Amino acid sequence: MHERYQSERISQIFCDENKLKQWQNTELAVLKAMYRLGYIDKKIYDQIRKAWLKNPINIAWWKNRDQETGHDLNAFLDERYRFLPTKLHQYVHKNITSYDTEEAPFAIMLKQALEVVDEIFTELHDTLKALALKYRYVIMNARTHGQEAELQSFGSRILTWYKDLKIAKDALDNNRRVLQYSKLSGAIGKYGSSDPTIEEETLKVLGLNPYYGATQIMPRILYAPIGQSLSNLVAVIDKIATDLRLAARSGQVLMREPIKKGFKGSSAMPHKQNPINWEQEEGMAKMATGYMIMLTSLIKTWEERSIEQSSVERVAWPDLFHVVVRSLTLLNKTLKGLRVYPDNMLEEIHKSRGVYASSEVKEFLKEKLSDSGLSNENIYRIVQLACFNVFEPAPARLKIRETIPSSFGEALISLNRFYNLPIERYVSLADIIPLGELKFTEELNIAPSDIDKYNQILKKLFSKEEVANKWFKLFTPEFLLRNEATLYWEILRVK
Amino acid sequence: MHERYQSERISQIFCDENKLKQWQNTELAVLKAMYRLGYIDKKIYDQIRKAWLKNPINIAWWKNRDQETGHDLNAFLDERYRFLPTKLHQYVHKNITSYDTEEAPFAIMLKQALEVVDEIFTELHDTLKALALKYRYVIMNARTHGQEAELQSFGSRILTWYKDLKIAKDALDNNRRVLQYSKLSGAIGKYGSSDPTIEEETLKVLGLNPYYGATQIMPRILYAPIGQSLSNLVAVIDKIATDLRLAARSGQVLMREPIKKGFKGSSAMPHKQNPINWEQEEGMAKMATGYMIMLTSLIKTWEERSIEQSSVERVAWPDLFHVVVRSLTLLNKTLKGLRVYPDNMLEEIHKSRGVYASSEVKEFLKEKLSDSGLSNENIYRIVQLACFNVFEPAPARLKIRETIPSSFGEALISLNRFYNLPIERYVSLADIIPLGELKFTEELNIAPSDIDKYNQILKKLFSKEEVANKWFKLFTPEFLLRNEATLYWEILRVK
């Protein structure tokens, strides 16, 4: 992984030093198992262990030897034999094959890397929980299809991120359970020269259990789901980051990444505050997908094994973990310093002219007008028309809209004309329906005569005081968001 | 492909009727080549041709036979033999293998499908050209990182879409050249029983040339780039559609998909006008990627062939073409009816408070203040500070921003408070710099004493009339977009 995106902790797990240390642990565990089961004398184990712990593995020597023999595990053994008297050689790596030594370390390194993920995930999850509580009553427009939909609190939106992450993490936790298994069942997994009891005892020393049904190696069907779960986790982070980027768009900035004092956003444009960390999350997700596909492709191998998986795993596992750790860390960091603009959220609501309650309005009118002879379809069209009406521009603005300049000079005129438009107050759905002020629009297919009729019916309806009273309640956060408490309870167990 | 996303024309190319017709064409072409080269009598060819043209292929019979023999090409031959006297059988499919019959049709069907793509692509490209010309002087904010950057015309933005598509199409056209090749070189491609001269003559009849180096089949390395180019083309369409979706976001709607009168945007929310076609383009791109990966994976096969490619190609090629055609068609249709809101584009510019010229401003000040003792870094910070200043909220609004409600009741109070804010005119970069009105902000690391100094320098600078005159020119479209003409010329050859 490029050093810019490396996690120091992940690097230390997948480095040669740690790998060879784990290999040595396996070899020692086999010896321990052998003496526990009575196959060798405890003294032999003690002697070997002492010699090895006293003489740390010389990585440079090993690399050199590996280049000569083309076999990294043999090179490791040769390095270790250097510190043992010849007569002890026979007890080392006895009756086992390279991957008997390597498989348990592989599982253990994955476990170690997942523990790093666990830790950072928990931090991020806690950050989100804190934000969900902080912004529980800060209201904003929800958006479906990028269009204003209904109202929500910013807190409850954060809850969906929180839950998405939980789902992704639960799947990861489910799929990683296989890491408790490993094998020392020999060159083809049938215990040709090895012994199931030694396997069991060795793995017990290492905190693992035997997997029955291995070939020379553990089948990679075991690990693919872990790679997939990790990639899915980054995909969720990318989803959240994308929501944040959408909320950070200029013109209606709802939130922004923190900035460091002294930062520069662009070499050319000094005004820039770009959500580059959130954009980088998308880059991380694209990489994660690539590594996931590499790892998934390892399920298929020939017969009792072929070795194409080895190079891919040397690269894709650590690189995928770097990506996961970076994406979690980056999101956590930017959320911890998140700049939130509740006033801009209110401005969006204001500009949405009450349509956020269109669904409520429709149901309200259906109920109140159930005896009016209007069908569901009619009611739908009334509300739809009202929603279109509230967004219709004033004539002066409409004129600008419909003028296509034919030079940049004319463009400047339009721009100046725009600057000088009288400022308008927005018309709201809350107003034009009770007043029965629906108007014809070209964009919809509703006849003027029908509109007249609808206006009559609406005016009549709203002449009743209790109707009007209930009406305005439809547009209030208290009413609209009354059920968000359920989500807080079900997701966070917070009342 | 699901019928909802099918192109009728693509279906007709990849249907059994067309495939078997093409197979028959190859068999007839072989016979024609044989008589032309003197291997058989012309009469034999004529007899067979006449019999076959008189008796159309019975697809049902063929399917049934295929199920019995498990070999579709043999089943086809059996179907065709039905209409020939036994003594003519020996001339049919003589010295060739199944894939000798099938490869040329495969290439021809890909060519036919690509011609459909060509046609729709040209329509879309023409639509974009017309829009680029129409909106050549309609100005809007460009956005990098989702943030307002510099000004551009909407037309010139369309030019980049136009050019992206051209790049994608050129690569496709380059990569499809291999479709001129095919093979009739027998069961392993070494002309064991077949004859290079018959191959050459047969392919000439079919409008193709021999490929030297085939095995039983044409190597799939030939076709993978076509699948990749098609998928890339859809990726470009997705990019354009994404830009359109971003421009259609509520709150600052710059453009929208056309709607049909009578449409409904949502079953729940009658106000909705969702860019569902543009969102569907993303779905198409995701499918295209999947099919591209399937087709790319076919490059590798065992030895002189194995047949895993057959099932994948039966599915992925037609489905990829359906996706390509749909995505091109959908984009063209929505662009032809595109609803554009130039007034909203002006509103965005207006709200961006002149920062769209921050780069110009920086260069202008660098030049004018080169003797002032200010470094490039100082100038950068002056402009950066000014850009931050123009967006600072008035105190009443700031108060709303900083109030986090602790109930929905309080949220409603905030909302009402917001409704009642006095309307402010925006402060522009064009104004505060000449006036020397830079102010301290917490967000940047610029000392008040430096700011005082900067303000003095600025005031002094702008006291010169010619400086002020040039200054305001920096903010005009005529100045800023003066070089767009180059793009129109280079891309469209339009002055």
Place this chain on the structure above:
Amino acid sequence: MHERYQSERISQIFCDENKLKQWQNTELAVLKAMYRLGYIDKKIYDQIRKAWLKNPINIAWWKNRDQETGHDLNAFLDERYRFLPTKLHQYVHKNITSYDTEEAPFAIMLKQALEVVDEIFTELHDTLKALALKYRYVIMNARTHGQEAELQSFGSRILTWYKDLKIAKDALDNNRRVLQYSKLSGAIGKYGSSDPTIEEETLKVLGLNPYYGATQIMPRILYAPIGQSLSNLVAVIDKIATDLRLAARSGQVLMREPIKKGFKGSSAMPHKQNPINWEQEEGMAKMATGYMIMLTSLIKTWEERSIEQSSVERVAWPDLFHVVVRSLTLLNKTLKGLRVYPDNMLEEIHKSRGVYASSEVKEFLKEKLSDSGLSNENIYRIVQLACFNVFEPAPARLKIRETIPSSFGEALISLNRFYNLPIERYVSLADIIPLGELKFTEELNIAPSDIDKYNQILKKLFSKEEVANKWFKLFTPEFLLRNEATLYWEILRVK
């Protein structure tokens, strides 16, 4: 999916008829929930239910309406309203959004499709179990890196396939648990107009539980792991099919697909018996990967939803299930009729000249020669040399090997010369080591003087009778495969 690869049962699950039936079920379940909770009168529910059950959904009418309105769920409601008096309309689809109606059916259809998978999986798993028992004592060479490794029984190899499939299926079963959840929480998932208690009751009617944290739709992070697990399952099948293809290679055919009487293997080459079904499994796996990638890419969506996922899911879920069902079915069918050639397995063993026990031999010599002054390295080289020696060709054959013909005439001479080679008996590792007949080879780096020394030591060692007795046991299946019983017990619980 191309009709050739369709599963009828999967088609029926994902067809419009079933989908709309499920939509109707949801709408009825909402009504039932409403009367149960006292929101409406039971009579209303009964009336609507009766009217709808009496009037089946008219798919053609619906499709037509969908084309007009561009909204399939609204078109469905319109179709259903036709059979209800206007006054009942208001109760239908009340307070919910389209995806409230559609999500539960989506989960239910996935569950139905998975039940089809379950059934076929069980059949396949049973077939494998039966084969593992049948061939428990049929011996063969295991292969790592395509090279003969140690001995195994064919049965125990089947056990690894059995276990791989189990692992894949267990992960699928883990990941599908999320299908118990669904949502009716309204347009943005915050219960704006809907009601958590109605959601809960409705889902109970449908056999499901509420998911807390949805937006307009269920987050797709829930379903991606199911698609991944299905694709992984096909990857395992492809792995098994590849092992079978490798075992079916001509020259040393260990097993073959069943054939139908009357089959034709090739239009050109009548001798062919091609493993086309197993090769097709690879095609299925490539498709599965493509669909998996499509489905995985749906995790990311904008804000409270955008609709790119819809087209992809309409295509990729059914097509992936078709692929899964076909691949399971095909493998089961070909395994049920598997043609096995135990004699050819023995021939392979015979031709491997005893090297299958090289690991045992090495450990045996390490132990017996621990006082001889030979290091582990020396012992390794002794056995390596012996293994190279046994494969050295006789001089006449060596001459053919080293002759590169310079014309096809010379090639024919070589071929004839080969036909006339005297037939040789193979030399075995079991023989040359006790006899101390190691010879120098160019290919290894072992000095002749060392070889002499080794031969002396070996001769001396094997002069002891009890050594020779133990020696030959090393090469027997009883000894080598003694631990396979553990696998039968642990995997199948069979003694």
Place this chain on the structure above:
Amino acid sequence: MHERYQSERISQIFCDENKLKQWQNTELAVLKAMYRLGYIDKKIYDQIRKAWLKNPINIAWWKNRDQETGHDLNAFLDERYRFLPTKLHQYVHKNITSYDTEEAPFAIMLKQALEVVDEIFTELHDTLKALALKYRYVIMNARTHGQEAELQSFGSRILTWYKDLKIAKDALDNNRRVLQYSKLSGAIGKYGSSDPTIEEETLKVLGLNPYYGATQIMPRILYAPIGQSLSNLVAVIDKIATDLRLAARSGQVLMREPIKKGFKGSSAMPHKQNPINWEQEEGMAKMATGYMIMLTSLIKTWEERSIEQSSVERVAWPDLFHVVVRSLTLLNKTLKGLRVYPDNMLEEIHKSRGVYASSEVKEFLKEKLSDSGLSNENIYRIVQLACFNVFEPAPARLKIRETIPSSFGEALISLNRFYNLPIERYVSLADIIPLGELKFTEELNIAPSDIDKYNQILKKLFSKEEVANKWFKLFTPEFLLRNEATLYWEILRVK
């Protein structure tokens, strides 16, 4: 990239030193363009150039600064400003944006890396050409579906590999042409503050041409096809390596990787000679696919740019190049030392009992028996039956085949029985057809009475001397491979 798989030359191209050197080149080229076009004095350029060349870039300083500002290009400029008097600062990076500086270097680095690929590709291609010529007359079985098909020379098989690589390389060369283009068109690509003539002149200095239609960056649709072509190239290498692995399978070893003296194939099994390099090629291909998918996913970006592409490109381009270089190098190295066993190829032919000519035989009989009343179908079945007959085992062997042992003791008995089978000469298709010795088999659906009839007809036919003479010619390499010369001519221009 993991150091084990790194190419030193690729590392040097993508290292920080080279990147920053290229950035400096662009900045200097802009200055040169400016003085050439008369915008600045030549002295300014000279002064800056001299100062920079004298003071090499301090990578550590730059990295540190990058961490402070979070902007690598600005940090680079700051590093360079250190060596310039303040009054020269204004000329540096004037009117351009970061990516104006970075894009040309990006293209140049890709070009440099592709030149490394070119070189190694040419070596590999030359190696293959030499092998194709060397083995032009060495004959072997071709294999379709893993089954013996027709005869071929090993040389002509190598030709197909040679041609596949050429196709892949030609596509790469086509797709890389876009690397001649770059941009300096400013922050949004519309030359807001920059100047098309300076862009043109600057790029001329760098050996490049302007791309019209860029945004802030070059559209990534330009580069995706290069990544795809590189990945396709590795896929072809994987295909070749797979053919080699299949040819290296024990039991019938046709060729093997070279080994170094002193090598160890396995820590457990001293006899092993594993094709681990060829297997690693598959690993390389899997990685290449992953990187290709990452790079392809960059086509889509938001509006005038977002920065998700940056991290992916920092990782995926160099890593993809490392993979490409390694896969080319590894194949070349193993082919240069390829161990080929022509005798084993002859053994395969011998064991295939003449069926390699089954297609010829069928056509021969069709022609000779056209007046016999036998249909094409009958002739097919005669040859099919003969081909099945020649592989029927002798009774003693059949007995072993049909005995399923029920213990390992019985397995040993079978094995010993097999060792003691009398050695049989193979029956050939060349013999049993002329002798009319077809026999009934359970596996095919041909009635004994028909077989009798066929035998009569065959005997009669072969009683003619000239028929018999022609017959045996059918089985000779001279006849069967007569057309391979065409391939040598068309592909290598060798007669």
